[in-house]
Amino acid sequence: MSMAGRAPAFDPASPRDLAARVGLVAATFLLATLAAVGLEQGAGLQDASPVYLIAVVVAASTLGTGAAVATSGAAFLVYDFLFTTPRFTFAISDPGEWLSLLLFLVVAVVVGRLAALQRDRADEAHRRVREGVALVAMSRDVALATTFEEAAAQIALRLQADAEMDQVWVERAATPGQAVAWTVPALPLAAGSPWTLVRSESEGTSEWLRLHEGTAAVADDDNVSAHYVVPIDAGDERTGWIHALRSPGQPRPGRGARRLLALAADQLAIAHRRDVLREELTAAEVAREGDALRGAILDSVSHDLRTPVASIRALAGVLADAAPGLGSADVREMAVKIDAEGDRLGRIVNGLLDMGRIQSGGIRPDLQPYELSELVETTLRHHAAGPGGREVEVAVPDDLPPVLADAVLLDVALGNVVDNAITHTPAEARVRATARAEGSGWVLLAVDDAGPGVPADTLAHLFERFYRVRSGPEGARRGMGLGLAIAKGFVEAMGGTIAAAPSDLGGLSIRIRIPAVREQRGL
Numbered sequence: 001m002s003m004a005g006r007a008p009a010f011d012p013a014s015p016r017d018l019a020a021r022v023g024l025v026a027a028t029f030l031l032a033t034l035a036a037v038g039l040e041q042g043a044g045l046q047d048a049s050p051v052y053l054i055a056v057v058v059a060a061s062t063l064g065t066g067a068a069v070a071t072s073g074a075a076f077l078v079y080d081f082l083f084t085t086p087r088f089t090f091a092i093s094d095p096g097e098w099l100s101l102l103l104f105l106v107v108a109v110v111v112g113r114l115a116a117l118q119r120d121r122a123d124e125a126h127r128r129v130r131e132g133v134a135l136v137a138m139s140r141d142v143a144l145a146t147t148f149e150e151a152a153a154q155i156a157l158r159l160q161a162d163a164e165m166d167q168v169w170v171e172r173a174a175t176p177g178q179a180v181a182w183t184v185p186a187l188p189l190a191a192g193s194p195w196t197l198v199r200s201e202s203e204g205t206s207e208w209l210r211l212h213e214g215t216a217a218v219a220d221d222d223n224v225s226a227h228y229v230v231p232i233d234a235g236d237e238r239t240g241w242i243h244a245l246r247s248p249g250q251p252r253p254g255r256g257a258r259r260l261l262a263l264a265a266d267q268l269a270i271a272h273r274r275d276v277l278r279e280e281l282t283a284a285e286v287a288r289e290g291d292a293l294r295g296a297i298l299d300s301v302s303h304d305l306r307t308p309v310a311s312i313r314a315l316a317g318v319l320a321d322a323a324p325g326l327g328s329a330d331v332r333e334m335a336v337k338i339d340a341e342g343d344r345l346g347r348i349v350n351g352l353l354d355m356g357r358i359q360s361g362g363i364r365p366d367l368q369p370y371e372l373s374e375l376v377e378t379t380l381r382h383h384a385a386g387p388g389g390r391e392v393e394v395a396v397p398d399d400l401p402p403v404l405a406d407a408v409l410l411d412v413a414l415g416n417v418v419d420n421a422i423t424h425t426p427a428e429a430r431v432r433a434t435a436r437a438e439g440s441g442w443v444l445l446a447v448d449d450a451g452p453g454v455p456a457d458t459l460a461h462l463f464e465r466f467y468r469v470r471s472g473p474e475g476a477r478r479g480m481g482l483g484l485a486i487a488k489g490f491v492e493a494m495g496g497t498i499a500a501a502p503s504d505l506g507g508l509s510i511r512i513r514i515p516a517v518r519e520q521r522g523l
Helices: 015-042 049-063 065-083 095-144 148-162 255-321 328-360 372-384 407-423 456-461 483-493
Strands: 167-172 179-182 195-200 205-210 226-234 237-246 368-370 393-395 403-405 431-438 442-449 497-502 508-515
Touching: 015 049, 015 065, 049 065, 049 095, 065 095, 095 148, 095 255, 148 167, 148 179, 148 237, 148 255, 195 255, 205 255, 226 255, 237 255, 255 328, 368 372, 372 393, 372 403, 372 407, 372 431, 372 442, 403 407, 403 508, 407 431, 407 442, 407 483, 407 508, 456 497, 483 497, 483 508
Parallel strands: 195 226, 393 431
Antiparallel strands: 167 179, 167 237, 195 205, 226 237, 368 403, 431 442, 442 508, 497 508
16 A cells, blocks of 8 residues: 555654744744835835735744734834834834834734634644544554455555554454554564553544553653554554654644544544454354254154164164065065165265265365376266166276375265265156366366256256255255265365256266376476
8 A cells, every 4th residue: 555645744843844834934034024124115105014014924824823823023123223213223203104113913813813713724624534534444454454454454554654654554352462464573672661541522622641661750762762652442442553653853642643543543442343343243153053064864864864874764664573484585675775775875974974074174085196087987886786787888988187186085075976866857868977177277077867867047046055956846966965075075175166057968966176296398
């Protein structure tokens, strides 16, 4: 953020600026004297004292009421000494000249006072405008910042320029002694005893009070920087401090700078409160999602576990009762069914465990270069030999570049995608797996089916946890709604992407993009 072109601080003039103003008034006074000499001696004007009003107005406009009154008195004495008879003495022989000089003095004082008041009002208006601009800028910084630290960094830069501070940094009460934002990489060491800004909320005033360490009086040291501290209070809570340094010998920050520092502290208090509210909102959202997740798990698990458990118990009961006429073939068939239901139960449990790993961020993929055709063949082999002998068409070229993947994670992800296609399509529907190189550094693996498909407005939700598409008289699709969510988590953990789209076979197409191994070229 650039600070170029910004207005100076709202404080009294520096010694150099004050000397320049005094010089301007003195030069104007001298020119007025020369003009009076020329008007009275050259042009024959009897009373040229009004020309000194120019010097009075200049003094009032640049230095204030006191300087205007002093200039009026000086003009009275100089005109009496140089232009009234007898000259070069302060004695006045003509009473009329006394009256003229006294009237000139009164007029000069009144004009000077009015000019000074106008100057003060203009300065106050200008100061208010600059304070308003600074407040708007800081409010914008706080509004655009996403964290307290970011807002503090922007405000520290503004204070360094607008309040004419050498260095500014912000400290949080949660981490005392550690700056969260600063205008220089390293914090200063040579600083005197700090001055703290004490504000009166009822009167709207603020003053600097020095913090003492021990009982001894603290003397100013012209060799170290002056250290100023502004507390950041959010209600009754002390949330941090603004620290600022000024060069040795510089005056303490005046009313304008005090107001600017107080405004900065108020804005940082707002930023702190916003962070607190965001954390509370996040915690509430996490708790809400946790409750919703627990409810969804209970709903899905209670429904999906009931069927395999009931089947296993029924089949086991038949075997235990040893019903008459139960032959070896019947026993074998029941054992196969028990095994299938146990496998189904195991997949449900594994799905919940996999989703838990994804949610907790506990997936650590072991990425290695593999031939995609071998991975796909290994994953689909057991689907072809599964119940019903469902075949999956495979069209994966052997000349594809190797992919960078975790064999276990890709096996689970692809297996879930194929299971989803087989589960939600008729037995006679085609299921096809294809792959091709895509772009630079990617391989696209697609699983298409010729099933009924899903509505277009549900494609973006297929990878959400426990999401089931409701279509047709059958209501919700079968399954827990975890298979595609797990596939998405595993694919993204390997650095890939997964998406759903309508298939050219008429059903659904799940497309997995896997990073390809980049060719290493010698220099």
